[in-house]
Amino acid sequence: MPFREGPLGDLKVPLTWTAAVALIVAIVIAVAFLLADRRETLQQQAYGVTRQTVDTVSKPVSGVIAAPGRWTGLGVDFVSSYFFTASENRRLKAELKEMRGYRDMYLAEVDKNQSYRSLLGLRTDPPIPMVAARVVADTRGPFANTRLADSGSEKGVVVGNPVMNERGLVGRVVGVANGASRVLLLTDIASRTPVMIDRTNARAILTGDGGPNPKLDYLRGADPIKEGDRVVTSGDGGVVPRGLPVGAAVKGLDGRWRVVLFADDAAIDYVRILLFKDFAQLADQKALLTRSLPPVTTEDPDVSILGPVAATPKPPAQAGATPTGPGATPTAQGASATPAATPPKPPAAAAPKPAAPKPAAPKPVTSGPTTAQRAGGEL
Structure with a gap:
């Protein structure tokens, strides 16, 4: 049944009243916004009350006005996603393939990093290059x-x-x-x-x-x-x-x-x-090649495990002393004996005996007068 043939078909809203109501609502909203922006001319308490009133009124109105736009946007997104599903699927597959390559590179780098860390932590005792x-x-x-x-x-x-x-x-x-x-x-x-x-x-x-x-x-x-x-x-x-x-x-x-x-x-x-x-x-080769040996001591100081002990030289003779023994020659007073630094000679097998002194040869007879003849002539 057409709308005009119904019981409300003859109902007519006066255009003047509709315009008047819309004008009044617009004036109220404009005054509210003007009062909200005039912060410097109103007291803090009046401003707070006005702002609260405006917020309370504008909240449901804004929600109702914004709902059709929001629903329209959702519908457009649904329709576009339905018609462009194939292209979106192709795009996602290409992106997934690319990300798989990055994933493989990441896992390879992680494995390499772990290997490097393990190799760097390798140590030997003693240390070896x-x-x-x-x-x-x-x-x-x-x-x-x-x-x-x-x-x-x-x-x-x-x-x-x-x-x-x-x-x-x-x-x-x-x-x-x-x-x-x-x-x-x-x-x-x-x-x-x-x-x-x-x-x-x-x-x-x-x-x-x-x-x-x-x-x-x-x-x-x-x-x-x-x-x-x-x-x-x-x-x-x-x-x-x-x-x-x-x-x-x-x-x-x-x-x-x-x-x-x-x-x-x-x-x-x-x-x-x-x-x-x-x-x-x-090993430290320089430390092993040391040449200094520690001293070796024994109970007998004249005995050494390193070799025979050298003979101790005799002390020198006193000044002015006359040596004794066959063949010894007197020394002048103040002359020194053999130096102490001269090492002693090894003893011979058998010392030779000194030779007996030879008798003096007879003097030749001279032709001159003897002592007794010279004495008798003088007498």
Whole structure:
């Protein structure tokens, strides 16, 4: 039924009254806003009451006026999201793919940072100089098992240097070039490393056989090993320092003792090469080459364990003394005897006897008068 045919069809609102009411409402709102802005002309109490009244009136009015706009915005967003779902889905997929790349980079950097921290925390006792390196190639075969590191002779690496990662011993250097070094792993068939059982100090040789767990050969001692014993380097032969962690002892399926390597618990991507040549570099050579020996004393001061004691020289003779003995010649008064600094001569086998004095030769007879004849002539 049309609206005009209803009971309210003849109802007409006077236009004059409608305009008057709207004008009155507008005037009231304008006066309220004017009073709210005239802060400097009103008292604090009157201003507070006016502002409270305006806020109370404008709150529901503002909410009602703003509701249609808010609902319209929500409707537009819903319609646009419905029609643009496919494009939004494509955008989100591209963003997710990009974020996955960043996630992988983040995880790689975290793993690298942890490896660096572990390598920097690696210490030996006594301290040994080390060189950090990154493994750049892996050479595997039915028996050979080596790695190629990016540090070589330019950093002081030589053949025989031990190689470790953050877990334990990896192997030793078997080839060096400028910028590269080849590492022979403990599992290689040519690897031989002297080790010992940490609990019993029993010695053995860790022998690689191409498998993941090298075997223990030449194990000595009574009941030297048990399941789970910690195996470390022994330092025998000066090949590697003593005490480097190697692995844990296990019993193989063939009944032989083998070692589960600690180095296999982590990827061998970053290693540290120990610049170890021999045990002489671990000691202070200048302190060992001292030449001053402590004094040696015995109960008898005339006896020394270093050699025979030299004979004590006799004191010199007094001034003016006449030496005695055959063949001795008198010395003038005030003359000094033999100096005391002259070392005594060793005694001869048999001292020769002094020769008897020879008789004086007879004087020749002269032709002149004798003494008696001269006396008688005078008489």
